Amino acid sequence: MTKPDRPTDQILSVNRLTRRFGGVIAVNGVSFAIDPGTVTGLIGPNGSGKSTLFRLISGEIPADSGEIHFRGTAITQKSASVINRLGLSRTFQLSRLYPQMTATENLVAVTRAPEGEAFARARDSLDFVGLSPVADEFAANLSYGQQKLLEFARVLVNDPDVILLDEPFAGVNPVMEERLCTHIHALREHGKTFLITDHEIKLIMALCSRLIVLDHGELLADGEPAVIRADPRVIDAYFGT
Amino acid sequence: MVTLVQVVVSGLLLGGVYALLAGGLTLIFGVMRVINLAHGEFLMLGAYASFFLFARLGLNPILSLFLSMPLMFGVGWIAQRVLISRVVRAPLLTSLLLAYGVSLALTGGAQATFTNDFRSVPFLSGALNIGELAFSVPRLVACVTALVLTGAAQFFLSRTRWGKALRATAQSADVALACGIDIDRARMIAFGIATALAGAAGTLTSFLYTVYPEMGKTFMLKAFAVIVLGGMGSFPGAFLGALVLGVIESTASYVTTTQIAEAVIYITLLAMLLLRPQGFFGVKEA
Amino acid sequence: MPASTSGAPSTDELSDEPAATSARATGRRGMRIYTGFIGAVAVAIALVPVFGSNYTKTFVLQALMSCALAASWNLISGFTGYVSFGHSAFFGIGAYATGIAIVRGGLPAPLAIIVAGISSATAGLLFGYPALRLRGPYFAVGMLGVAEAIRVGVTVAEPLTGGGKGLVLVPEDVLTVSYYAMFAVAIATVLVTYRVATLPVGLRLLAIREDEVAAELNGIQTTRLKIGAFAISALFAGLAGGIYAWQMSYIDPGTVFAGSLTVRAIAMTMLGGQGTVFGPVIGSVVLSGISEALWARFPFLHTALSGVLIIAIVLFLPGGITQILQDRGWLPRSRRL
Numbered sequence: 001m002t003k004p005d006r007p008t009d010q011i012l013s014v015n016r017l018t019r020r021f022g023g024v025i026a027v028n029g030v031s032f033a034i035d036p037g038t039v040t041g042l043i044g045p046n047g048s049g050k051s052t053l054f055r056l057i058s059g060e061i062p063a064d065s066g067e068i069h070f071r072g073t074a075i076t077q078k079s080a081s082v083i084n085r086l087g088l089s090r091t092f093q094l095s096r097l098y099p100q101m102t103a104t105e106n107l108v109a110v111t112r113a114p115e116g117e118a119f120a121r122a123r124d125s126l127d128f129v130g131l132s133p134v135a136d137e138f139a140a141n142l143s144y145g146q147q148k149l150l151e152f153a154r155v156l157v158n159d160p161d162v163i164l165l166d167e168p169f170a171g172v173n174p175v176m177e178e179r180l181c182t183h184i185h186a187l188r189e190h191g192k193t194f195l196i197t198d199h200e201i202k203l204i205m206a207l208c209s210r211l212i213v214l215d216h217g218e219l220l221a222d223g224e225p226a227v228i229r230a231d232p233r234v235i236d237a238y239f240g241t
Numbered sequence: 242m243v244t245l246v247q248v249v250v251s252g253l254l255l256g257g258v259y260a261l262l263a264g265g266l267t268l269i270f271g272v273m274r275v276i277n278l279a280h281g282e283f284l285m286l287g288a289y290a291s292f293f294l295f296a297r298l299g300l301n302p303i304l305s306l307f308l309s310m311p312l313m314f315g316v317g318w319i320a321q322r323v324l325i326s327r328v329v330r331a332p333l334l335t336s337l338l339l340a341y342g343v344s345l346a347l348t349g350g351a352q353a354t355f356t357n358d359f360r361s362v363p364f365l366s367g368a369l370n371i372g373e374l375a376f377s378v379p380r381l382v383a384c385v386t387a388l389v390l391t392g393a394a395q396f397f398l399s400r401t402r403w404g405k406a407l408r409a410t411a412q413s414a415d416v417a418l419a420c421g422i423d424i425d426r427a428r429m430i431a432f433g434i435a436t437a438l439a440g441a442a443g444t445l446t447s448f449l450y451t452v453y454p455e456m457g458k459t460f461m462l463k464a465f466a467v468i469v470l471g472g473m474g475s476f477p478g479a480f481l482g483a484l485v486l487g488v489i490e491s492t493a494s495y496v497t498t499t500q501i502a503e504a505v506i507y508i509t510l511l512a513m514l515l516l517r518p519q520g521f522f523g524v525k526e527a
Numbered sequence: 528m529p530a531s532t533s534g535a536p537s538t539d540e541l542s543d544e545p546a547a548t549s550a551r552a553t554g555r556r557g558m559r560i561y562t563g564f565i566g567a568v569a570v571a572i573a574l575v576p577v578f579g580s581n582y583t584k585t586f587v588l589q590a591l592m593s594c595a596l597a598a599s600w601n602l603i604s605g606f607t608g609y610v611s612f613g614h615s616a617f618f619g620i621g622a623y624a625t626g627i628a629i630v631r632g633g634l635p636a637p638l639a640i641i642v643a644g645i646s647s648a649t650a651g652l653l654f655g656y657p658a659l660r661l662r663g664p665y666f667a668v669g670m671l672g673v674a675e676a677i678r679v680g681v682t683v684a685e686p687l688t689g690g691g692k693g694l695v696l697v698p699e700d701v702l703t704v705s706y707y708a709m710f711a712v713a714i715a716t717v718l719v720t721y722r723v724a725t726l727p728v729g730l731r732l733l734a735i736r737e738d739e740v741a742a743e744l745n746g747i748q749t750t751r752l753k754i755g756a757f758a759i760s761a762l763f764a765g766l767a768g769g770i771y772a773w774q775m776s777y778i779d780p781g782t783v784f785a786g787s788l789t790v791r792a793i794a795m796t797m798l799g800g801q802g803t804v805f806g807p808v809i810g811s812v813v814l815s816g817i818s819e820a821l822w823a824r825f826p827f828l829h830t831a832l833s834g835v836l837i838i839a840i841v842l843f844l845p846g847g848i849t850q851i852l853q854d855r856g857w858l859p860r861s862r863r864l
Contacts, residue, residue: 060744084746096744098737101730105862109730110745118727136860158746276664327842333663334608335841338797341612342837345790349831356827458786462675465668504679507672514669515657 011036011193012057012088012162017066019052026052028217029066034195036161039188041208041225042197045238048214050197051093054164057195058090059083070162085112090164095151099140103131103150106139111157125153129183145176152180156187163187165196169203181207205229213237243373248495249488250376256487257384258449260391262442262460263467263479265435268394271411271474272431273329278340279320280464281457282347283436287313287443288452289351292360295447302364302444303386309444310437317436321429329428344457351454364448383445390441394434395476407431411474459503463490466510472520482520554859561858565805568812572710576703584702588774590815591709592767596788597795597807598716599763603756604793605801606729608736609659613670614764614792616654616677617647619784621765622772623681626694629773631687636701640708640769647765648758655757659750678784693779696772705774712770716763721804723756724862732756733802787830794833797840800849803864809848 013033019026027049034040042050055061057068059080068076075083084090098106107122126132129149134142139150148168155163165184169177177200184194184207198204205211205225213221213228215237221228228234262284269277287309294305324343328336365382368375398404409417410427418424446452446460463486468475471482489509493502513520575587596618604610621643628639654673661669681688688694723729734742735749743749772778791814792807799810818829844850852858 058744060740080744081746081748084744089746090744092741096738096741098734098741100737101733102860105730105733108727109734109742110747111727112746115726154745276668278668324838324842334610335845337610337664337667338793339838339841341793342834342841345834346831346838347834349828349834353825353827353831462668462672466672469665498683500679501683504676504683507676507679510672511657511669511676514661514665518661518665 010034011071012195013069014053014057015067015069017053017056017068018064019056019061020064025217027056027063030214030217030219031066032212032219032222034162034193036193037188037191038210039184039194039196039208041204041211042195042214043201043204043211044214044220047216048237049217050214051166052217053214054090054166054197058088058164084158084160087159087161088164089155089158089160089162091151091155091166091168093166093170095147097139097147097150097154100138102136102138103142103146104135106150107154107157110154113158121157125157126150128156129153130179145172148172148176149179152183160192162193162195165194165198167198168196169198169200177203244495247374248491250374251380252488252491253484254376254380254384254487255491256484257387257391258442258445259463259467259487260480260483261387261438261445263464263471263483264391264394264476265438265442266464267468267471267474267476267479268398268407268431268435268438270468271476272407273325273428274333275325275329275336276333276340276465277325277432277435278337278461279344279347279457280435280439281459281461282344282351283313283317283439283457284443284446284460285351285452285454285457286316286347287440288447288456289355289360289443290440291444291447292362292452295362295364302362302448303382306386306441306444309440313440314433314437316440317433318429320436321432325432326425326428344461348454348457355454357454360447360452361450362448362452379448383449387442387445390438391480394438397434398476403427403430462510463506466506466513468520469510469513469518470520475520478520550856551859553856557852557857558859558861558864561805561852561864565808568808569714576706581702584706586815586819588702588706588709590811591706591713592771593791593795593815594808594811595709595713595716595763595767596792597799597811598713598720599760599767600789600792601796601801601803601807602716602720602723602763603753603760605796605803605806606723606732606736607753607756608663608739609753609757610663610667610793611670612667612789612793613672613674614760615784615786615788616670616674617650617761617764618768618771618788619674619677619681619780620650620761621647621768622778622783623688623694623768624765625769625772626689626696626778627687629696630694636773640766640773643769643772644762644766647768648762650765651758651761652754655754655761659753659757674784674786674789678780681784682780688780691780693777694772696776696778698776701774705770708770709767709774712763712766717804717808719759719763720807721863724804728752729862736802790830790833794836796847797837798847800847803847803849804862805864806847806849813848 010033015031016029017027018029030053042053044050056063059075059078063076067074070086070088075086098109101109103126104122107125108118111118111121113121123135126135129152131146131149131153134146139147142150152168168180188194196204196208208225210223211225211228212219213234220237221231221234266277266280269275290309290312291302291305294300294308295302324339328339365379367378369378369381398408406422406427407430409420409422410424414424467482467486468479470485471478486506490502490506493505572587576584596614600614624643624646625639628634628642629636634642658666658669682691723732731747731752734747735752739749768783795810795814796807798814799808800806821828840847849864853860858864
C-alpha cells in the first residue's frame with residue numbers, strides 16, 4: 001500500500017477519511033495519494049463506498065473525520081463551490097445537467113472565463129467533444145450519450161487540475177467509450193489528473209495506470225492493474241460469499 | 242402568579258386549536274411533500290360553514306361539525322384528485338405556486354360570495370371559575386373539541402390499516418407502492434383528513450374570532466410557524482409546537498398589544514427557520 | 528445528405544436545411560414583431576401625458592408600477608427560482624422611507640426617492656443574507672412572514688410612521704412627473720433584466736433555479752448571486768414604492784404592504800413568462816388591461832381570477848405567454864426575450 005510520505009508532491013491525498021450515515025460506515029479510514037498527470041481507477045463492488053468517497057472529495061458532503069489535501073492545501077472542510085474553484089471538478093453518475101438550458105448555456109453558466117470570452121470558450125469545449133451540432137438543443141432533449149459528453153465537456157470547461165469521473169462509461173456504446181478514452185489520454189498528456197470509478201473493470205484496467213480497490217468502505221488493495229487483477233482478496237471481494 | 246398561570250393556560254387552550262390546523266398541514270407535507278398554502282382557506286371555509294349552519298339552521302357549531310367535516314373531507318378529496326395530484330412529483334416551486342393560486346381563488350371566491358363583512362357565531366360565552374383561575378368557556382370547549390379530533394386523527398394514523406398506509410407512503414412512496422399500497426388513494430385520504438381537520442379548526446375559530454374571507458392568511462402563517470417549531474411531517478411535533486406557539490402568543494398578547502404579539506409570532510417563525518429549520522422533532526435532511 | 532429512400536410524402540423530400548432556415552426566419556420575423564410591439568407600447572406610454580386624460584394617466588401609472596413590481600419580482604424569483612411571497616415588503620419600505628424622508632426629514636422629493644431605493648436595497652441585503660439560505664417553501668413563506676412583521680412594525684412605530692392612520696405627505700400635483708419617474712423605473716428594471724439575461728451571470732442565476740446543488744458543485748457562487756439579485760429586486764420595488772408615496776401624498780401600512788401587490792406581481796410575471804426579460808412586461812400589459820375591463824363589472828373577482836390564472840398557468844403553461852409563442856415557433860428560443 002502506498003503511504004503518502006510527501007503530501008505536497010502528490011496532487012490529491014486522502015488521509016484516514018471516514019464518513020457514517022446513521023449506523024452504516026460508508027467510508028472507513030481510507031488513505032491514499034495520487035500523483036499528478038496520472039489516471040487512477042477507483043473500483044469495488046456495489047456499496048463499497050466509491051460514490052461516498054467522491055462526494056467527500058468534491059465537498060458535497062462533509063467528512064466525519066480524516067483529511068483531504070489538494071495541491072498541499074487542506075480542503076477537508078471547504079465547500080463544494082470553493083473546491084471546484086480551486087481546480088478539482090467532478091462529473092455525476094446520473095448527469096446533473098441543467099435541463100432547460102441549451103448545451104452551450106450549460107457550459108457558459110459554469111465557465112469562469114471573462115464575459116467576452118465565455119461563449120467562445122463554451123463553443124470550443126463543445127467542439128472538442130464533438131457536440132457542436134447540438135449546441136442549441138436543450139440538455140433535456142439530448143440523447144444519453146450526448147448528455148454524457150456534455151457532462152464531460154462541462155467538467156473540463158474551467159481547466160481543472162484534477163478531474164473525478166463518476167461512472168463515465170455507464171450505458172455508453174463502444175464508439176463513445178473509445179472517444180472518451182481518447183479524450184482522457186489527450187488530457188492526461190496535458191498534465192491533467194484523473195480519478196475514475198466505473199463498473200467496466202476491463203476498460204478501467206486498460207485505461208488506468210493504478211487501481212484503488214474499496215470494499216465495505218475500506219481500502220482493500222492499491223497498485224498496478226496486473227497486480228490487482230491477481231490479488232485473491234480483490235477476487236474474493238467481487239465474487240466471494 | 243395566578244395571572245401567569247392564567248396566561249399560560251389560556252395559551253395552551255389556544256394551542257389546542259392550532260394543533261388541529263397544523264396537524265393537517267404536517268400530514269399533507271408528510272404524505273405528499275407538498276406545502277399546502279391553501280390550508281388557511283380551508284379553515285376559512287369551515288368557519289363560514291359553521292356560520293351559515295348556525296345562522297340558517299340554528300345548528301350549534303359543535304353539532305355542525307358532523308355535517309361540515311364530511312363535507313370538507315370531500316372537498317379535500319376532490320382537490321387532491323383534480324389539482325394537487327398533478328404536482329406531487331413536480332419540483333416544490335410548482336406545487337407552491339399551485340397552492341398559492343388555490344388559496345387566492347378560494348379567498349376571492351369567498352369575497353365574491355360572502356362579501357368582506359365580518360361575521361361571528363355567538364355561541365357560548367363567559368368563564369369557568371376553578372379556584373382563583375378563570376377559563377374562558379368558548380376557548381375551553383374549542384380546545385377540548387380540538388383535542389378529541391386530534392386524538393382521533395392520531396389514533397387513525399397509528400392504529401388503523403389506512404393510517405399505516407398513509408405513514409408508509411409518507412416514509413417512501415415508491416416502497417409503499419411496491420408493497421401494494423394504493424398511494425393515490427392514500428394521498429386522497431390524507432388530503433381529505435387534513436382538510437376536514439382544517440375545516441373543523443375553522444368551525445372552532447368561528448365562535449372564538451370573527452369570520453371574514455381573508456382570515457386564512459394569519460392562521461396559515463401560524464400553522465406554518467407551528468410545524469416549523471415541531472418539525473415538518475411530524476404529527477406529534479405539530480401538537481407540541483402548537484402548544485408552544487399558543488403560549489408564546491398568549492404571553493405576548495398579555496405583555497404587549499395583540500398586534501405586537503402577531504409580530505412576535507412571525508419573528509419566532511423566522512428565528513426558527515434560521516436557527517433550527519428542522520424543528521424540534523423533524524429530521525434534518527442531509 | 529438525406530436521401531428519401533422510402534416513399535415518404537413530399538414534405539420529407541426537402542432536406543433539413545431549408546426547413547430549419549425557414550423556421551429560423553419565422554422566429555426572427557416574430558421577434559421583430561414582438562419587439563416592435565413592445566416598442567410601440569413604450570412610445571404610446573411616453574405620449575399618454577401629452578394626449579391622455581388624467582384618468583388614463585393614473586391608470587397607466589398604476590400599470591407601470593405593476594410592471595416594475597413584476598419585473599423586480601422576476602429578477603429574483605423568476606431567475607433563481609426562489610419564490611418570494613413577501614415582495615410587497617420592499618415596496619412598502621420604499622414608500623415609507625420616502626414618506627418619512629419628506630415629512631420628518633424635510634427632504635425634497637427626488638432625494639427622498641433615492642433614499643427609498645437605498646433603504647429597500649439595504650433591507651434586501653439584510654434579509655436576503657439569512658433568508659436565502661432557506662430552501663424553497665421555507666423561503667417563500669418566510670418572506671411572507673417578513674412582510675407581515677414589517678407591516679406590523681410600521682403600524683406600531685406611530686411617532687415615526689404615523690401608525691395605522693397612515694402618513695400624509697405634502698399634496699402636490701405631480702401626476703405627470705411621477706408618471707415619467709415610474710416609467711423610468713420600469714424601463715430601468717427591464718433593462719437590468721435584459722443585461723442580466725444575456726450575460727453569463729443570467730445563466731448562472733438560471734442554473735440556481737435548475738439545480739442549485741449542481742451549480743454549487745460546478746463552482747458557481749450561489750449565495751453571492753442570490754443575495755445580489757435579491758438586493759437589486761428590492762431596490763426597484765422600493766423605488767416604485769417611493770414614487771407611489773410621492774404621487775399619492777398618502778400612504779398607510781395596509782395599502783403599501785398589501786398582499787395584493789405581491790399577488791399582482793406574481794400573476795403578471797407568470798402570465799408573461801418567468802425568467803424571461805419581457806415576460807413581466809407582457810403580463811402587466813395584458814393583466815392591467817383585463818382587470819381594468821373587469822373592474823367595473825366584477826370588483827370582487829380580482830383575487831379569485833388571479834388565483835385561477837395562476838393555477839391554469841402552473842398546470843398547463845408554466846412558461847407563460849412567452850412559452851406559447853416559442854412553442855409555436857413564432858418567437859425564437861432566445862434569452863434576449
